[in-house]
Amino acid sequence: MIIIGCICQGNGIGKDGKIPWKNKSDMAFFRKKTDGCTVLVGKNTILPPLKNRNIVVLESRDTIDKLEYRDALLIGGSKVWIDAFIKGYVNEIYLTVIDEYYECDTFFPVQYLHNFNLEYIEKLDEKTRIFYYKKI
Ligand SMILES: NC(=O)c1ccc[n+]([C@@H]2O[C@H](COP(=O)([O-])OP(=O)(O)OC[C@H]3O[C@@H](n4cnc5c(N)ncnc54)[C@H](OP(=O)(O)O)[C@@H]3O)[C@@H](O)[C@H]2O)c1
Numbered sequence: 313m314i315i316i317g318c319i320c321q322g323n324g325i326g327k328d329g330k331i332p333w334k335n336k337s338d339m340a341f342f343r344k345k346t347d348g349c350t351v352l353v354g355k356n357t358i359l360p361p362l363k364n365r366n367i368v369v370l371e372s373r374d375t376i377d378k379l380e381y382r383d384a385l386l387i388g389g390s391k392v393w394i395d396a397f398i399k400g401y402v403n404e405i406y407l408t409v410i411d412e413y414y415e416c417d418t419f420f421p422v423q424y425l426h427n428f429n430l431e432y433i434e435k436l437d438e439k440t441r442i443f444y445y446k447k448i
Contacts, residue, residue: 313352313381313382313383313384313385313386313396313401313402313403314383314384314385314386314402314403314404314405314406315385315386315387315388315393315396315402315404315405315406315407316342316345316346316385316386316387316405316406317387317388317393317405317406317407317408317420318331318335318338318342318407318408318409318410319407319408319409319410319419319420320332320333320409320410320412320413320414320416321410321411321412321413321414322413322416322419323419323420323422324413324414324415324416324418324419324420325388325389325390325416325418325419325420326357326388326389326390326416326417326418327414327415327416327417327418328417329356329357329358330358332414332415332416333410333412333414335408335410335440337436337437337440338408338410338436338440341406341408341436341442342387342408343362345385345406346362346365346385346387347364347365348364348365349365349366349384349385350365350366350368350381350383350384350385351365351366351367351368351384351385351386351387352368352370352375352376352381352384352385352386352387352392353367353368353369353370353386353387353388353389353392354369354370354388354389354391354392355369355370355371356389356391357387357388357389368381368384370392373395376392376395376396376399376401377399382401386401386402389418390418390419390420390421393420393421393424394421394424397421397424397427402424402447403446403447404444404445404446404447405425405428405443405444405445406442406443406444407420407442407443407444407445408436408440408441408442408443409440409441409442409443410439410440411439411440411441412439425445427447427448428445428446428447428448429445429446429447429448430443430444430445431444431445431446432444
């Protein structure tokens with residue numbers, strides 16, 4: 313699976329079920345990367361309207377284990393990312409980092425990044441970069 317996520321300073325990802333920022337650069341990257349793909353999302357995450365994607369909302373905890381989802385994009389939130397990390401399903405991570413602080417109640421599980429190698433960093437704009445990791 314490939315994780316696609318976005319964090320702010322302090323590794324925050326969300327508040328009250330939503331993402332507490334609007335970042336045009338990251339949204340453009342997200343839309344391009346997920347276009348035409350199967351995306352898996354946890355049931356606590358509220359998504360904006362997205363066309364041309366096969367969106368699978370993970371309601372039951374064993375859905376993520378299905379073989380046909382092994383190449384899918386896992387777009388969060390924190391709980392489903394943690395489960396995928398623990399089960400060894402994650403091969404790649406596109407982690408957008410916004411160089412600003414937002415108040416959050418949910419966080420990216422950075423403790424699992426030690427199993428990954430940082431391959432490159434791409435600057436999207438003055439305050440937004442993508443960190444791309446591959447499993448070691
Ligand atoms: N910044 C970003 O890139 C980004 C991306 C996505 C989400 N978010 C934010 O993250 C927050 C939501 O994250 P979250 O961690 O609370 O929830 P989540 O990961 O979206 O959903 C977790 C729920 O999904 C169910 N689930 C189904 N399969 C699961 C599995 N294999 N492992 C774990 N849970 C599974 C569980 O329901 P049961 O407990 O009933 O079993 C669990 O409570 C929101 O604020 C959202 O906006 C941010």
